[in-house]
Amino acid sequence: MILNGNNITKEYTRRGETFPAVNKADFFAWSGDYTVIFGESGSGKSTLLNALAGISAPTSGSIEIDGQPLYSLDDESLSKLRNERIGYIPQNTACLPVFTVTENIELAASLYKRRVDKDQVKSLLKKLGIEHLADEYPANLSGGELRRVSIARALVNNPDLIIADEPTSNLDEDNSRKVFSLFGRLAKAGVAIVVATHDRTAFGYSNRVYHMKLGSLIPDIGEYGNL
Amino acid sequence: MNHIVLKIVYANFWRHPFRNIGLVFLTAIASATLLSGALFSESLDAGFEQLSSRMGADLIVVPFESDAKDQPILLQGELSHRTLPREILEFTRNIPGIKIASSQYYFSSLGSSCCDKKVIIIGFDSKTDFTIKPWIRRNYKKDFPIGSVIVGSDIQVDETGKIKFFDKEFVVVASLERMGNKLDQAVFADAGTIEILQKAAKEKGLNFISEGKPSAILANIEKDADFEKISQTLYEKFDNIHVIPRKNLFDSVIATARLSKIVIWIIAIFFLIVSIAAVSVSFSLSANERKREFATLRVIGFTQKKLEQIVLGESLLVSGIGTIIGTLFGIFITLSFRIFVIDRLSVPFLLPNAVVVLLTIVATLFVPSIIGTGAAYRIAKKIGKIDVYSALKEET
Structure with missing residues (x-):
């Protein structure tokens, strides 16, 4: 799997003034890459990740997965691709309150196929330390637990690419380490991981680091990077 | 619709049970009033059509009463015991321009073996009658032997096939099809039987039946005849009569029916608008709450279309349940109030044939559902195009 973004620009208009949240960013990730994007709040990390995940089209530039321009796909194809090949963990996640933890995770798994691998769901819950919450409803979960449910949901379809926006923001150190470690194992298994985070723990697992500053994406080859 | 979408739609219905049951209730009322309104209007139209075809006289002569309404006396349910002069029938027949004229006799029993209330008895002359006989002929083709009667559809006859008036038994030879008015509770008899009835009443000491004096004269006029001239001739000859033209025959009944129709349609449209507004507002608020x-x-991986289907499906579920409940309730109301309408409003009310009723029910099943879904359509489209990034950033 090759994720390739060229000259990605995403502009917003605030009080009549247009500004680039992401400015001419070039980005690529291969299967097995563990990429960390580091940057201050408001630097454009989330905007970039949304664009890479096929959720929000850039104003200009292109994003391709295996040579297929994402935003040239129709909604049906792009949604299917998002479901089957991209596991996206947004910064602020939500679960459907009418479904249990297991049902929320199975929702993503059963959307385009009828059969759900129940054992895989259980295994994911166990890996993330929330197997005891399988039958709980989201209203009874803490922020950290909900965060882990959304991670499990993103992983349930065995995606080629995992894009995570601050995946450990509500987690304690131990659980953060578990998540990054899980991502590390997935990267070793050939999954491309892209993580935007403030959590320095992530750097120890990554093989590529970017800095995001005022909308510009800068490859980091110094302080944190392993390249 | 995808099975996952259906699962979400169903689960979300129970998320706010009270709100959704409230919406179901509103849709049910809208649906019930809409169906009742439609059936009510159709029944009145069918009743009028039936009535005018059965009471098809160009003019009717009745005794003058200061408070009389220009409508067939039978529809008011209040029988007048006044009668016309005996010679009026012959006089009317001889007026130039009169094509045919026949007399009718109206009176009521003081209770009978069949009914727990007074029964209207209508006498007609089978030799000259042109309003009642054609109608009776649809169910009864033979002669009208003396001592026989024909009963309206609401008159129950026991297994003996006889009915008793003033302690005298009469053979029921036919039961008429429903008309949807007071005539359904009437008994019809030829002049010969009326004589027996009069005699039986007299033996019981009841002299309210004026022998040989008609209660009304019904006439048809020639194509080019002048109604005004004919009525003038009658007024000049007889005092205390009232000549009513066909066009005025049902005026007050039509006015009552029209008012009833307007009232019921206003109620139906009011509830329809309220339910559309409620569904629309409720789904708009709910969609905002559920942006994340x-x-x-x-x-x-849900497509825009699937999100739209969720919103529309939820709306369809609420309005669909409401519509089904409302339709059943509407049928119940219409059937329950049929007698009330005939008795209290004194308007003809005849349910149209089964196909029309079925089509009306099908139409009313669709209308609130379509409108309910239509109310959520704009919201569904908006949700389909949701800006995911902004929505996820919003605080819950």
């Missing part, structure tokens, strides 16, 4: 949920569904 919808955004999350987009993230995990």
Whole structure:
């Protein structure tokens, strides 16, 4: 799997003034890459990740997965691709309150196929330390637990690419380490991981680091990077 | 619709049970009033059609009463015991321009073996009658032997096939099809039987039946005849009569019916608008509350179309349940109030044939559902195009 973004620009208009949240960013990730994007709040990390995940089209530039321009796909194809090949963990996640933890995770798994691998769901819950919450409803979960449910949901379809926006923001150190470690194992298994985070723990697992500053994406080859 | 979408639609119905049951209730009322309104209007129209075809006289002569309404006396349910002069029938027949004229006799029993209330008895002359006989002929082709009667559809006859008036038994030779007015509770008899009835009443000491004096004269006029001239001739000859033209025959009944129709349609439209507004507002608020949920569904691969289907499906479920309940209730109301309408409003009310009723029910099943879904359509489209990034950033 090759994720390739060229000259990605995403502009917003605030009080009549247009500004680039992401400015001419070039980005690529291969299967097995563990990429960390580091940057201050408001630097454009989330905007970039949304664009890479096929959720929000850039104003200009292109994003391709295996040579297929994402935003040239129709909604049906792009949604299917998002479901089957991209596991996206947004910064602020939500679960459907009418479904249990297991049902929320199975929702993503059963959307385009009828059969759900129940054992895989259980295994994911166990890996993330929330197997005891399988039958709980989201209203009874803490922020950290909900965060882990959304991670499990993103992983349930065995995606080629995992894009995570601050995946450990509500987690304690131990659980953060578990998540990054899980991502590390997935990267070793050939999954491309892209993580935007403030959590320095992530750097120890990554093989590529970017800095995001005022909308510009800068490859980091110094302080944190392993390249 | 995808099975996952259906699962979400169903689960969300129970998320706010009270709100959704409230919406179901409103839709049910709208649906019930809409169906009742439609059936009510159709029944009145069918009743009038039936009535005018059965009471098809160009003019009717009745005794003058200061408070009389220009309508067939039978529809008011209040029988007048006044009668016309005996010679009026012959006089009317001889007026130039009169094509045919026949007399009718109206009176009521003081209770009978069949009924727990007074029964209207209508006498007609089978030799000259042109209003009642054609109608009776649809169910009864033979002669009208003396001592026989024909009963309206609401008159129950026991297994003996006889009915008793003034302690005298009469053979019921036919039961008429429903007309949807007071005539359904009437008994019809030829002049010969009326004589027996009069005699029996007299033996019981009841002299309210004036022998040989008609209660009304019904006439048809020639094509080019002048109604005004004919009525003038009658007024000049007889005092205390009232000549009513066909066009005025049903005026007050039509006015009552029209008012009833307007009232019921206003109620139906009011509830329809209220339910549309409630569904629309409720789904708009709900969609706003659930922006992050919808955004999350987009993230995990739901298409715009699937999000729209969720909103429309939820609306369809609420309005669909409401419509089904309302339709059943509407049928119940219409059937229950049929007698009330005939008795209290004194308007003809005849349910149209089964096909028309079925089509009306099908139409009313669709209308509130379509409108309910239509109310959520704009919201569904908006949700389909949700800006996932902004929605996820919003605080819950």
